Amino acid sequence: MAHPPGTPTDFDALRDRAPSRRPNAKDDLRERARELRLKGWTYDRIEAELGCSRSSVSLWVRDLPRPQPRYTPEEQQALMQAGLARLRDARNEERKRIKNDAAQEIGELTDRELFMTGLALYWAEGSKSKPYDRRERAVFVNSDPGVIQVYLAWLDLLDVSRDRLGFRVLIHESADVDAACRYWAQLAGVEVSAFAKPTLKRHNPKTVRKNTGGAYHGCLVVTAARSADLYNRIEGWWNGIVTHAQARLR
Numbered sequence: 329m330a331h332p333p334g335t336p337t338d339f340d341a342l343r344d345r346a347p348s349r350r351p352n353a354k355d356d357l358r359e360r361a362r363e364l365r366l367k368g369w370t371y372d373r374i375e376a377e378l379g380c381s382r383s384s385v386s387l388w389v390r391d392l393p394r395p396q397p398r399y400t401p402e403e404q405q406a407l408m409q410a411g412l413a414r415l416r417d418a419r420n421e422e423r424k425r426i427k428n429d430a431a432q433e434i435g436e437l438t439d440r441e442l443f444m445t446g447l448a449l450y451w452a453e454g455s456k457s458k459p460y461d462r463r464e465r466a467v468f469v470n471s472d473p474g475v476i477q478v479y480l481a482w483l484d485l486l487d488v489s490r491d492r493l494g495f496r497v498l499i500h501e502s503a504d505v506d507a508a509c510r511y512w513a514q515l516a517g518v519e520v521s522a523f524a525k526p527t528l529k530r531h532n533p534k535t536v537r538k539n540t541g542g543a544y545h546g547c548l549v550v551t552a553a554r555s556a557d558l559y560n561r562i563e564g565w566w567n568g569i570v571t572h573a574q575a576r577l578r
Contacts, residue, residue: 446482
């Protein structure tokens, strides 16, 4: 049915009742973001709190004054250092726990386990004869006190008496040589007088050494006298290990 000119239609009536603008679902978030910004919250905290993007937060609060920093640069640095210290302590504790657990897994060594361990140590760190230079002497050099102790225990297992062993310190000339000799003598259970004259490494001024300080003791050289037979047995034992390992790889 046609309506006379100037008569409101049903559509006109609906349009007149419609709101002046479309509601925005983010209005509440925008107002909340502004409240938080006025409280001094950072963009990151507002994003995390409201689950909004940084671009939205920036758009909503960019006309508001920037909040004053909560801490001075010195305080920020101190807080960061404290946080790093806590992280290092936690990592150190975890590292200590792992090492302690691993040490417990070893248990007590049998003579055969010590024998195999010492043999592998010697072949990795001890002197070895060459086809063109057959010296056939058991000489062992290392700076790790634990390695030296395992090696000496291995020699005891092989009935190599201490009176057959010679000791000598290999160390930088700028270190405390006398203190190093006393350190190794105590560890080996011998008198300092049993040590041969130390071998000194000359200091290169262009080199920045990190092995300095009271914890630096250089290397201990352990030489077994009358050890040609022992050395040849070491070679034979090692060749036996290699032979069995090669068989496993086939």
